[in-house]
Amino acid sequence: MKILDKVSKEIQSLKPYEPGRPIEDVARELGLDPDTISKLASNESGLGPSPLAMAALKEALDDMHRYPDGGAFLLKERLSKTFDMPADSFIIGNGSNEILELVGHCFLNPNSSAVFSDYAFVVYRLVSVMFGAEMIIVPTKEGFISDLDAIYESIREDTSVVFLCSPSNPTGRSISPEAFDAFMDKVPEHVLVVMDEAYAEIALCPQADSLSYVREKRPIIVTRTFSKAYGLAGLRIGYGIAAPEIIHVLNQARQPFNVNLAAQVAATAALDDTDFVSHCISLYREAKAYIEGECTGMSLEFVPSDANFMLIKVGDGDGVFKEMQTLGLIVRPMSGYGLADYIRISYGTMDENRRFIAGLKKCLDK
Ligand SMILES: *Cc1c(COP(=O)(O)O)cnc(C)c1O
Numbered sequence: 272m273k274i275l276d277k278v279s280k281e282i283q284s285l286k287p288y289e290p291g292r293p294i295e296d297v298a299r300e301l302g303l304d305p306d307t308i309s310k311l312a313s314n315e316s317g318l319g320p321s322p323l324a325m326a327a328l329k330e331a332l333d334d335m336h337r338y339p340d341g342g343a344f345l346l347k348e349r350l351s352k353t354f355d356m357p358a359d360s361f362i363i364g365n366g367s368n369e370i371l372e373l374v375g376h377c378f379l380n381p382n383s384s385a386v387f388s389d390y391a392f393v394v395y396r397l398v399s400v401m402f403g404a405e406m407i408i409v410p411t412k413e414g415f416i417s418d419l420d421a422i423y424e425s426i427r428e429d430t431s432v433v434f435l436c437s438p439s440n441p442t443g444r445s446i447s448p449e450a451f452d453a454f455m456d457k458v459p460e461h462v463l464v465v466m467d468e469a470y471a472e473i474a475l476c477p478q479a480d481s482l483s484y485v486r487e488k489r490p491i492i493v494t495r496t497f498s499k500a501y502g503l504a505g506l507r508i509g510y511g512i513a514a515p516e517i518i519h520v521l522n523q524a525r526q527p528f529n530v531n532l533a534a535q536v537a538a539t540a541a542l543d544d545t546d547f548v549s550h551c552i553s554l555y556r557e558a559k560a561y562i563e564g565e566c567t568g569m570s571l572e573f574v575p576s577d578a579n580f581m582l583i584k585v586g587d588g589d590g591v592f593k594e595m596q597t598l599g600l601i602v603r604p605m606s607g608y609g610l611a612d613y614i615r616i617s618y619g620t621m622d623e624n625r626r627f628i629a630g631l632k633k634c635l636d637k
Contacts, residue, residue: 281403288393289607291617297596309623312603314440314470314580316502317554317618320537321547324503327540328533339532346539350510353542354482359515362522363530363538367469367496367509371398371434374492376524378431378463379404386425387434388417390442390608392467395434404431415442415574415582419454426462433458436467438474441608441615443576451479455489463517464491469509470578472500473552475559488514492521497534499579500548501541508534555579558618565628569637580617583631588614591634598630 291312298305343363351358364370371394379385381403387395389410399406407425412418422433435454437446451466458464466481472495484491496509508530511521541547555578562581566573572584585591588611592604595614603615616627631637 279403281400285397285400288397291603292596292601294601297601301597303599308599308601309619309626310601311617311619311623311627312601312615313504314499314578314617315504316499316551317558317579317620317623318502318547318551320502321541321544323544323547324497324501324537324541328506328537331533331536334532337532338528339530339535341527341529343530343535346510346535349539349542350512354512356482356486356512357515359518360485360512362511362513362518362525363535364509364511364525365529365531365534366498366507367467367494367511368394369507369529370492370494370509370511370521371395371465371467372401373511373521373524374398374432374463374465375402375404377520382429383431384427384429385432385434386422386430388422388436388439390415390439390610391417391434392436392440392469393607399432405429411442414444415439416444417446417450419446419450423454423457426459428461430462432463432465434465434467436469437478438470438577440469440578440580441582441603441605441610442574443578443581444574445474445476445577446479448477448479451481455484455491460490462490464489466491466493468493469496469499471495472548473555473579475552475556475577482512485512485514488516490514490517492517497538497541500551501538501544502547502551503534503537503541506531506534506537508538551579554621555618557621558624561621561624562616562618562628565631569632569635571635574613580615582610582613582615584613585631585635586612588612591631594634595627595630598633600627600630602627 347358375398379402384405385399492513498504574582
């Protein structure tokens with residue numbers, strides 16, 4: 272078919288994103304009851320969705336014949352209150368992944384390069400390739416910590432975007448506030464810093480004050496999401512925070528009704544659900560201590576994480592992933608990230624976490 276020859280080489284070279292496997296998929300394939308499967312593979316909320324968000328969502332269902340507000344006025348007003356920043360500092364996306372893609376639309380092209388860490392979130396690579404930008408991938412320091420000095424050194428004249436992430440996925444490691452400030456002190460003005468803070472609300476250690484640089488109107492965009500802390504991954508909604516000039520440019524590339532009505536209503540309500548987020552943080556602290564303790568007991572290496580998931584070195588990661596599936600446990604294999612001897616597990620309820628450890632012991636004969 273001739274038409275397929277016209278597809279750009281960038282798009283042709285893309286490998287599809289490998290998501291955590293959906294429960295229904297695994298149930299069908301292995302003939303298991305979906306209700307007996309625990310999905311601990313996509314860093315979703317361990318306590319389900321925010322109750323305040325769900326209540327608001329149910330009430331909004333009768334309005335689904337209406338288009339959403341393309342400008343997401345109410346949500347931006349609510350964000351403006353939360354962050355004490357003008358409403359035009361925010362852009363709402365169909366997941367924060369869409370914000371990353373809009374950054375690509377506006378700032379990446381075949382004459383530019385993007386710098387990011389090795390073992391970084393795979394979407395930085397996807398977006399860079401999609402828009403034909405050269406990727407400059409910087410090795411991490413010991414323990415998978417982003418090397419901001421090396422990232423700074425890698426910036427070239429043609430670099431337009433640096434992707435940073437804290438806590439990072441899949442490593443769970445944070446960028447220290449000192450390292451971030453030192454980087455921001457010297458990063459040149461021709462670079463847009465993308466600070467991906469998908470786990471900010473549930474981070475288990477103090478994070479850099481990235482928003483202070485937004486307030487100074489520096490070339491930086493901070494991205495956040497409702498998928499992780501608020502448990503709204505299925506609704507697809509996230510946002511970016513930046514100087515109004517940057518937000519304006521990103522809006523030029525945005526589809527008119529990119530964020531659906533249900534997601535906008537739920538997200539606005541979720542911002543009031545600080546109790547829910549606190550409960551999640553308590554759970555994640557308990558889960559981290561429990562799983563780290565069990566790993567130490569089994570002499571398994573793990574990467575100390577500041578988010579709601581953890582990399583565990585199991586040897587044959589793909590093999591353990593497959594065997595755990597037969598036990599009704601979906602974890603994430605990591606070979607796509609060049610970490611074939613690891614799995615990544617997202618914390619569930621403590622019952623699920625105990626079930627995971629029992630399954631892991633079985634798979635590894637411990
Ligand atoms: C989950 C995640 C996101 C994006 O999630 P959305 O569901 O698109 O909002 C972005 N960055 C990192 C590092 C993530 O782990």
